[in-house]
Amino acid sequence: MITAERKPFEEIxxxxxxxxxxxxxxxxxxxAECAAGGEKEVxxxxxxxxxxxxxxxxxxxxxxxxxxxxxxxxxxxxLTETVDNYDAILSLGCGAGxxxxxxxxxxxxxxxxxxxxxxGETKAPGVWMENCRGCGDCKLHIFGAICPVARCAKGLxxxxxxxxxxxxxxxxxxxxxxxxxxxxxxxxxxxLEQLNNIYPPVDWSTGQGKGPxxxxxxxxxx
Amino acid sequence: MKRESNLKKVLSAGHFAVTAExxxxxxxxxxPIKKKGGMLKxxxxxxxxxxNQTGVVRLSSLAACVILKEEGIDPVLQMVxxxxxxxxxxxxxxxxxxxxxxxxxxxxxxxxxxxNQKGAKGVFDIDSIQLIHTVKTMRDEGKxxxxxxxxxxxxxxxxxxxxxFADPFSYRVLRLGKKIRAGAEFIQxxxxxxxxxxxxxxxxxxxxxxxxxxxxxxxxxxLKSAKMAEYMNxxxxxxxxxxxxxxxxxxxxxxxxxxxxxKIAIETIEALKEMKGIHGVHIMAIEWEEIVPQIVEKANxxxxxxx
Numbered sequence: 001m002i003t004a005e006r007k008p009f010e011e012i013x014x015x016x017x018x019x020x021x022x023x024x025x026x027x028x029x030x031x032a033e034c035a036a037g038g039e040k041e042v043x044x045x046x047x048x049x050x051x052x053x054x055x056x057x058x059x060x061x062x063x064x065x066x067x068x069x070x071x072x073x074x075x076x077x078x079l080t081e082t083v084d085n086y087d088a089i090l091s092l093g094c095g096a097g098x099x100x101x102x103x104x105x106x107x108x109x110x111x112x113x114x115x116x117x118x119x120g121e122t123k124a125p126g127v128w129m130e131n132c133r134g135c136g137d138c139k140l141h142i143f144g145a146i147c148p149v150a151r152c153a154k155g156l157x158x159x160x161x162x163x164x165x166x167x168x169x170x171x172x173x174x175x176x177x178x179x180x181x182x183x184x185x186x187x188x189x190x191x192l193e194q195l196n197n198i199y200p201p202v203d204w205s206t207g208q209g210k211g212p213x214x215x216x217x218x219x220x221x222x
Numbered sequence: 223m224k225r226e227s228n229l230k231k232v233l234s235a236g237h238f239a240v241t242a243e244x245x246x247x248x249x250x251x252x253x254p255i256k257k258k259g260g261m262l263k264x265x266x267x268x269x270x271x272x273x274n275q276t277g278v279v280r281l282s283s284l285a286a287c288v289i290l291k292e293e294g295i296d297p298v299l300q301m302v303x304x305x306x307x308x309x310x311x312x313x314x315x316x317x318x319x320x321x322x323x324x325x326x327x328x329x330x331x332x333x334x335x336x337x338n339q340k341g342a343k344g345v346f347d348i349d350s351i352q353l354i355h356t357v358k359t360m361r362d363e364g365k366x367x368x369x370x371x372x373x374x375x376x377x378x379x380x381x382x383x384x385x386x387f388a389d390p391f392s393y394r395v396l397r398l399g400k401k402i403r404a405g406a407e408f409i410q411x412x413x414x415x416x417x418x419x420x421x422x423x424x425x426x427x428x429x430x431x432x433x434x435x436x437x438x439x440x441x442x443x444x445l446k447s448a449k450m451a452e453y454m455n456x457x458x459x460x461x462x463x464x465x466x467x468x469x470x471x472x473x474x475x476x477x478x479x480x481x482x483x484x485k486i487a488i489e490t491i492e493a494l495k496e497m498k499g500i501h502g503v504h505i506m507a508i509e510w511e512e513i514v515p516q517i518v519e520k521a522n523x524x525x526x527x528x529x
């Protein structure tokens with residue numbers, strides 16, 4: 001899923017200050033799962049903003065709404081009837097959600113309340129880990145299902161670097177060395193020879209190499 | 223006459239090679255490079271120039287190499303993949319060769335988060351092994367990545383680093399094998415303080431016959447103080463200093479600790495000279511280049527061969 005974290009309250013407060021009628025819009029999918037932008041977080045942020053306005057003696061109207069998905073037109077359309085009642089939308093969607101809402105309502109000011117972070121796994125309650133960069137050319141079968149692009153700080157394909165010590169990454173001592181994990185896992189499976197080949201320079205054009213990416217599938221088009 | 227790598231000549235003639243490291247200044251001043259070069263000249267076979275080591279901005283390695291070359295020194299261009307993509311790296315490889323640089327040390331580089339530009343985007347378009355292979359393919363096949371032909375190939379003696387003290391230990395030798403297959407002709411190791419572990423590593427290297435395929439230069443960094451030893455052990459990525467060495471430094475009064483550090487360095491060199499499969503030493507006297515001649519002399523490695 002896509003993970004995100006809420007921006008600091010001070011930053012959001014400054015962002016919404018010029019607007020007196022605000023619609024706070026959450027998203028019920030990824031950012032709800034990582035407890036950053038679901039219905040509950042929308043309610044918490046909206047009440048904090050109302051309270052702040054009251055303390056500063058400002059009259060504001062702040063409403064709440066959470067869409068099942070903020071990145072799909074069918075769900076964004078639920079805003080169509082009410083959107084004109086507001087000066088701005090404060091979105092608790094990921095970056096894709098903020099932009100999708102803004103594309104549907106180009107005259108509306110749509111503000112981001114979250115910092116979108118990564119494609120991750122819920123490791124434990126309250127812990128999310130980045131383990132995919134969406135590079136567009138999955139190579140996990142070669143590296144024991146541990147991604148060197150996302151999980152090695154240097155994105156090495158012929159690792160480990162010389163800084164791996166006690167199974168830890170030199171960059172973040174609390175991060176396990178991805179290459180140590182890859183080697184251990186393949187060794188256990190008796191497939192270490194898989195790493196003998198010199199992995200050639202990666203074709204990054206499947207990732208960021210040609211600018212924003214687009215998927216078009218005729219079988220899915222109406 | 224075509225210039226040749228002095229380091230390659232010394233090693234292929236069977237001499238025990240001596241290289242040293244020179245860190246460029248944090249400014250646009252050629253003075254410090256000339257000064258360091260002047261101290262090292264005649265005492266070492268080649269001088270490595272670091273490439274923005276630890277992610278700290280310094281005068282470029284390529285420029286400093288040219289300055290050293292003009293002073294009559296055979297420079298080793300250190301090149302990291304952290305800051306430049308394959309376009310820039312290959313371009314600089316060609317430029318270095320055209321400027322008469324004949325040695326290159328291919329590295330991934332210290333992560334940018336260690337340096338003074340923590341917000342920098344780490345490039346890591348290719349890794350160190352891919353860089354080694356790139357230089358080899360450019361030189362031997364006259365081709366860049368993707369296969370396009372060069373009008374003239376670069377002439378470079380290709381080096382790589384290896385850290386026998388990093389983990390996973392058993393994999394380090396396999397990784398060295400990959401570097402050799404990629405095209406590494408000489409290896410400069412991380413600084414050695416743990417001789418038993420280094421012996422174990424070189425034993426594994428010999429068992430694989432790798433010491434016959436690549437020249438290995440053991441890394442030496444003289445300790446200036448017990449404090450430096452403790453700091454390096456705890457804070458410098460990839461460096462391990464055994465308790466015994468730290469204790470030995472601590473037992474000596476601070477004013478004599480430099481002398482003790484030099485003694486340890488010389489003892490390590492003597493041990494390396496006796497080890498089969500070791501072809502030289504690489505002395506990295508960090509901001510203490512002036513001590514290198516004394517170490518080289520006391521280790522009976524002076525004068526250097528003139529080839």
